[in-house]
Amino acid sequence: MVDSQTQFARLVVVGVGLIGGSIALAAKTRGIAKEVFGIGRNQERLAAAKERGVIDFYVTELSELSTADLVVICTPVNRIAKDVITALDALPADCLVTDAGSIKESLVHAVEEAQPENGRFLGAHPLAGSHQTGFENADPALYNGRLCVVTPTSTTHPNTVERVEGFWKALGMRVERMSPAEHDRVLAMTSHLPHLAASALAGLVDEEMLSFAASGFRDTTRVAAGDPDLWTAIFSENSRQVVDVTQLLIDKLQLLCDAISSGDQHALRQHLAEAQTLRRRFDQIHSM
């Protein structure tokens, strides 16, 4: 499965939480990396991750490493740009850098501003996750069969694109290329807006109503149990696109509201049928 093209002697994972831990475990399990270094701020947590076999070695600063072949930044979205730039600055010119963050335009822009001639960074967003956190819940199969969006630009070196795409594919993922802006527009609709809506819904309910909520409420609001800091950062980093799609949702809800209050059952039914068709299409696509 793994040829020399997709092998990395030293893989460095910055941020050894659920995502970084799952990438580290998958890379070790699949023989993609000879050794995996974990980098984080909390030495005790890093020692525990090593103890558990998630990483082979750890340091608390990238600058402590003299060499690496691939660095994957798995820190929260509002820290990724700084960590990518640090990695590009600290490591030799043959070391490639990628990330696992859910926002791409502001990140790619910040990296290109700081390192305009670089070409060694390829933004990536592996589309899988979990409401769990911490390397204790890391799962080497988390990314298997899932989609990874990568966002090369005119400044990304072709060798970087090829090698980093090879890394994500070697983890078992399908890779699709998009522009950073297109990625953020699509994810605003498919991920950020559902989260904002779930959170708005969950926040509206009086506590004493909760015992009258059943499986519809449970599923529709599930993601609202997610980390407020993480999602504040996501909405803030992708604010323009999130505001645009939220306005579309508000308009759609107002349309539905008008159809309900005016008794226009035909329009209401037509909308519900369209939504049903799209939702069933989602199940078809994802069961393939």
Add this chain to the structure above:
Amino acid sequence: MVDSQTQFARLVVVGVGLIGGSIALAAKTRGIAKEVFGIGRNQERLAAAKERGVIDFYVTELSELSTADLVVICTPVNRIAKDVITALDALPADCLVTDAGSIKESLVHAVEEAQPENGRFLGAHPLAGSHQTGFENADPALYNGRLCVVTPTSTTHPNTVERVEGFWKALGMRVERMSPAEHDRVLAMTSHLPHLAASALAGLVDEEMLSFAASGFRDTTRVAAGDPDLWTAIFSENSRQVVDVTQLLIDKLQLLCDAISSGDQHALRQHLAEAQTLRRRFDQIHSM
């Protein structure tokens, strides 16, 4: 478990789909009814339900029965009022009637207008369901441990309340009393609004975006795969309350949108944290 108080010699289920079928199976399995009659419009389907053991006997019209002890109306919400009134008219004065519909105020109002002195009907809403349909998917355990809201009014006879509550309890449910209006207000928030929001979200997405949607989209929009006719009827029967809560959701989304576009991360984070607390409370309540 079942005493003479909760036994019914002849139970009649009108509408033998997933809900009616599950109630019929549970009543048979638990020895709550000596015989279960199914009533529907499609003789072939009724024969198949009998063949499968979901019901013992069937007729296509309530008027074909001369006697019954309890009739449970499990037809779509926009047909329940008519079916309740038909049952009260067709059957002797010792036969009680209940239903399993998700809207109560318009139903109770229509029944009390048609039969002001009756007292033999108790509106009920067993809070469980499935996105599946048909008696083929009926499950005798569907209601076990779940909540049933009953909506007695000043016109409901105390014996009706006691006997019908006993029936739902004998199916394994906890019973809570509410006024019909209060029921509809609470369910608008906990059930109808999540469905409308899920449907609005699913209807906004371009088909080519669906492969970039992951578990957040999947769960938040799951209920949008439900039957458009059923939900057109629910929104229409509870239009006033649904419009009110939809307006609250629109206002909340606008507030969040404003916080995001003005960069007010503190307000945004506070809202997300409140929603997280409520959503976690839901999990606590429902895991008890």
